[in-house]
Amino acid sequence: MKDLAKDLGMSVSTVSRAFYPEAIVAEKTREAVLKRATELGYRPNPFAQSLITKKSQIVGMVVSDLTNPFYPEVMTRLTAKLQGAGMNVMLAAANEPDKTDEAVDLLLSYQPDLVIVLAVTLSSHAQEKCEKAGAPCIFFNRLSADGLGFGVSCDNEEGGRRVADFLIDSGHRDLVYISAFPGASTNVERQNGFCRRAVERGLEEPRVIEAGYFTYEAGYSAGLRMADVPGPADGVFCANDIVAIGFIEGVQEGLGLRVPEDLSVVGFDDITMAGWPSHKLTTIAQPLQEMMKATVQLSVELARERHLEPRINRIPPGELVQRSTTMPRSHAKEDTHAER
Amino acid sequence: MKDLAKDLGMSVSTVSRAFYPEAIVAEKTREAVLKRATELGYRPNPFAQSLITKKSQIVGMVVSDLTNPFYPEVMTRLTAKLQGAGMNVMLAAANEPDKTDEAVDLLLSYQPDLVIVLAVTLSSHAQEKCEKAGAPCIFFNRLSADGLGFGVSCDNEEGGRRVADFLIDSGHRDLVYISAFPGASTNVERQNGFCRRAVERGLEEPRVIEAGYFTYEAGYSAGLRMADVPGPADGVFCANDIVAIGFIEGVQEGLGLRVPEDLSVVGFDDITMAGWPSHKLTTIAQPLQEMMKATVQLSVELARERHLEPRINRIPPGELVQRSTTMPRSHAKEDTHAER
């Protein structure tokens, strides 16, 4: 910067100011500085900047369960958008859940302006650490454990209701919910929306199988356990797509049931894979565009001013995408349909 | 640090030295400092450190084609390992390939000690920029365009040869290679190993279908184009797993062929999904553990000393995992087998 200043015959102060839109400089001066800077390929050193301003333009991103393809997708697209807004993304990844905290520690030493949590498993202990280090947390696609903090997610209850309506409208009467991680807000909300609407509309309370996690394997083993569910079943709503995909294969391989002939199955997320011919999964799309947009906007605000009032951003779910894992049921043989 | 020094009754210099293993301090002093530091939750400010040392302990990671599940997996596991070694990972992601350069620019302003390239599409222009900015590039699972730079990948030619041997040993005679991105070293090497070995062993030169990319969709459309391949075909080697998965579905949906009854198909990578019941893909595993270990080790070296002699790290491919997309061929009806 000193060199640039000399080159332009100005003081370092003036040059510095040219890089801050809100600083007071003659418009001509600013233009001249910026022009010469790009010519020379000069950029202010962000470390020096951070040292003084206490702002890093860094957003920390905590990821863990990347067996769910939903997250890598979100992670890269979000990163691209954040970079477009001039922020950089620093990653904290941990294979074992107990190492998340260590990864977060290291991350925090770089004083991120904020932290985006893309993991189901971040401990509230780690969250506290972030806040104490002055980095507010944005929870993407979930709520924080304590209900505080910033959140961006879709209206999962409404999503659950829509699935219930869809299944009931197409003639299903015996519903099952495949639950994933019980502590996850997404799981709870989808379940509530689905089960309550079913009851509202006069059906039996849907039975629930605990898959336990948001993974293919969990879904698969839940599929095997469909045999233990008492009574008939013709419509299944899974906590998300990857669970649904595992579930369907478990139910087919293990129990010899056909989907959708014996059983309709609906997922949640509309990950890319859901549209592949091997799965053709009926599912509810997440409003990803809107969710990411809201997240980036919130990030920019937080980078400017860390002390905003926490708020939850709820976005209506996307469309229900009808593919080949569901089909209408007729009730000619009401009493025996879908028996195994 | 000033506070810590005062607290301990030492000079800032001494405290500072305690944090550098190679610095000269009385062992007792160092211990005292480190102990008090953890008590107070103090860590040296990395920005200030970087400002002076010109080292950031940051590794930049360039990612782009995350439609291939191989990469997210590698990305997070690698990140976890690098963090374990005290380095932090900063991401550069671009949805559109032409925006990669911009993302890299932003990344470089944080002066990463090195850049790990997890993308097939990084321009050599961007590579130059990195090197000019003092950040050597490690190419993971590929070579750099100009053959310079550091590389860590498995012996793809050997992998290709093994697939050829496997197919030939199990009775296949009419081989096809499904090529992905033609400029990718992995693609070229796998193809060379496969095709040359086939010829060495007395078969016709395998025919090649150009899928064009390392994606599901590319594989799918290549599957549709199997109809145009002249002559019989009984064994197919796809550039990687995700292409193979797409290919199989294309060939089944579009042409009504059965895998493996009509056609054996082999992939490369052994991504998690390859083991799922819906795919059960026969494939060659990447020696991921070794590749990641080599990468982390190289990263640590480069962080210490940027000016190492570029070198390529070749690791033998992993095992061929036999699943359900391949089966032995008998030659009772040698002349007509696998005709369509």
Add this chain to the structure above:
DNA sequence: CTGAAAGCGCTTACAG
């Protein structure tokens, strides 16, 4: 609107 000066939190010759 611009410049001189202090200072962000560290490291590292240099002197002892």
Add this chain to the structure above:
DNA sequence: CTGAAAGCGCTTACAG
């Protein structure tokens, strides 16, 4: 082995 001092590349009151 330890401390005083300079300096890394910036920003920002303060004065003009």
